[in-house]
Amino acid sequence: MTTVNRVFNFSAGPAVLPLPVLEQIQSELVALPGVGMSVLEISHRSKTFEAILAKAEADIRSLANVPSNYKVLFLQGGASLQFSMVPMNLLGQGQTADYIDCGSWAEKALKEAKKVGTVNVAASTKGENYSRLPKQSELTLTPGAAYVHVTTNNTIEGTEYSTLPQVGDVPLVADASSDIFSGPVDVSKFGLIYAGAQKNIGPAGVTLVIAREDLVAKSAGNKALPTMLNYSVHAENTSLYNTPPAFGIYAMGLVIKWLLDLGGLPAIAEINKRKAAKLYAEIDRTGFFRGTANKDDRSLMNVTFRLGSEELESKFVKEATAAGLDGLKGHRSVGGMRASIYNAFPEAGIDALVSFMQEFERKNG
Numbered sequence: 001m002t003t004v005n006r007v008f009n010f011s012a013g014p015a016v017l018p019l020p021v022l023e024q025i026q027s028e029l030v031a032l033p034g035v036g037m038s039v040l041e042i043s044h045r046s047k048t049f050e051a052i053l054a055k056a057e058a059d060i061r062s063l064a065n066v067p068s069n070y071k072v073l074f075l076q077g078g079a080s081l082q083f084s085m086v087p088m089n090l091l092g093q094g095q096t097a098d099y100i101d102c103g104s105w106a107e108k109a110l111k112e113a114k115k116v117g118t119v120n121v122a123a124s125t126k127g128e129n130y131s132r133l134p135k136q137s138e139l140t141l142t143p144g145a146a147y148v149h150v151t152t153n154n155t156i157e158g159t160e161y162s163t164l165p166q167v168g169d170v171p172l173v174a175d176a177s178s179d180i181f182s183g184p185v186d187v188s189k190f191g192l193i194y195a196g197a198q199k200n201i202g203p204a205g206v207t208l209v210i211a212r213e214d215l216v217a218k219s220a221g222n223k224a225l226p227t228m229l230n231y232s233v234h235a236e237n238t239s240l241y242n243t244p245p246a247f248g249i250y251a252m253g254l255v256i257k258w259l260l261d262l263g264g265l266p267a268i269a270e271i272n273k274r275k276a277a278k279l280y281a282e283i284d285r286t287g288f289f290r291g292t293a294n295k296d297d298r299s300l301m302n303v304t305f306r307l308g309s310e311e312l313e314s315k316f317v318k319e320a321t322a323a324g325l326d327g328l329k330g331h332r333s334v335g336g337m338r339a340s341i342y343n344a345f346p347e348a349g350i351d352a353l354v355s356f357m358q359e360f361e362r363k364n365g
């Protein structure tokens, strides 16, 4: 049992990890049971590590019902490298990729894609500070596009898709960094899903990519593509082309196992819905706090809200931090407050924040 005091960590990422996972890492860090070496020390070519990798993949496949014609890859470079790898692998000469510009990360993704090939911005809500998601009727999709890119949860602005955009037969590519495995997912609806682990499924340093085989195959034999940026190389080598982020894969495996033990994605979805509902109810209760995202598009993962003045917001964040509610300052590009309440964020922390908000309003309202 951990005896150190832990604060409630509302950070957007790297973010809170499940306590049982941290405790298991702690207990196994010096020597993996029966191995006598740390996961930080073992060869990535050892039987022990191969088993850790295989188990992480098998558990991901079982957790998300990943169809057998999809590859599961453990890569490096964060979600940000996927902004480049996706077009470098999937956007062929003479093709167009459609990008839905629904948030600051989406904009970064499309900026990188433009360096690689032809990009059509299918819709943008940038003019509205990305406070809402583009509607289906607003999308201008390119017939026969190489893919459509969407950010399923906009971490900075606090919006999240509850229904995926309809893109017909064109592969849907999703940056799911901040809501992956927060609820049931139909992987077969996607061509490729990617996520930096450090928000919802592990520590920084490993990026999960789940990609349909025909899309992975597009870069097979592409000699112009740097080897390390080629999906098919990583797939052919089961993420062991070079030294993989071994610790990150091990830790992600433990988080996935924790999700499975909890009852899988339907179970975590219920918890996430309950947590977010409590917080939004408090935000909406009197008008003292103001949610910044369009109500229909509100994220269950990143809850963004503001107060009447920036002075009051600074005071709120300062006093909350002192009360053990850490990381509530909004992203520097939007200001205000943001409570990131990913899978591992405990419900007790929501209750503590709601009490703090009520007390703060009593004193300052």
Ligand SMILES: *Cc1c(COP(=O)(O)O)cnc(C)c1O
Pocket (backbone or CB within 6 Å): 013, 077, 078, 079, 080, 081, 105, 151, 153, 154, 155, 175, 176, 177, 178, 196, 197, 199
């Ligand atoms: C955090 C985040 C990123 C950037 O992730 P890195 O792993 O730091 O590159 C990209 N997209 C979304 C939606 C994010 O939340």
